[in-house]
Amino acid sequence: MLFVETLLGARTDPGLHDRLHDLEHHGAVEVVQIASTDLDRRRLLARTEKGEEVAITLPRDQKLFDGAVLLLDETRAIIVRAGEQRWLRLSPRSASDALELGYHAGNLHWRVRFDGNDLLVSLDGPAATYVARIEPMIDGGRVAVSEEIE
Template sequence: MLHIESVVGDRADPALHRRLHHLEHRHAVDEIVIPRADMDRRRLRVTTPKGEDVAIALPRDQKLFDGAVLYIDDERAIVVRAEVERWLRLQPSSIAEGIELGYHAGNLHWRVRFEGESLLIALEGPAEAYYARLDNLFAGRRIRSTLLTGSAAA
């Protein structure tokens, strides 16, 4: 098992970028995809796509981020990729439905953003689970929904 105790740097850093570019030509860069919900964690254990077990234990002053280089030498590198975030845009049909939707989102501790008259909910599981929790609001078309991913949700 590889133990990571600090972030080496950012893949966008020119010196690291050059080194990674050479390793990529040899297919020696392992990119681990980490869910957005886990990006704030300091300790986690992951398996790279090439099957290497990695234990990450970062100090309090460091965070994972998209493009974080966790390990690099002359033979290989391990880089973090943040999972594409998915959002559910909900548009209530009236103020009353908006209040009820807000109540449910708050009561369920969902991570939300506001966009005009829409409520955007960060999906941290299957969309069907969110739809099931709001089934009574979807009945009678009291709210409408749109599933967003990546830059469409920004």
């Protein structure tokens, strides 16, 4: 069992992002799924997607959130995924727009899935963060955006 007594930060923090990115390439980032109703709890038991039990006991000044980093070392990381997975729907207007959008999604290492001609991007933070990365395509009318929760 892993004991976590403090949060290391958010997966989007500049100091953590690059290290997490490298570990993701090696399949070494595990997720602990926590119901949104449990985010206010300071003590709870959870299990990673790979089955490791995690005992979380946080101080009063810390609170769990979607994207919280629980563990980060040289060989692996464990992050929190809270509540329902949110998806950003991106609808390219043409085949060339779809190709460019796919290039950006791959280059940015976004977790995606496909729904017909649309690209669904798994959100690990505010949708605005993702939208900002492809803003020229959106402003040019080449990609339409809608957020959906599943």
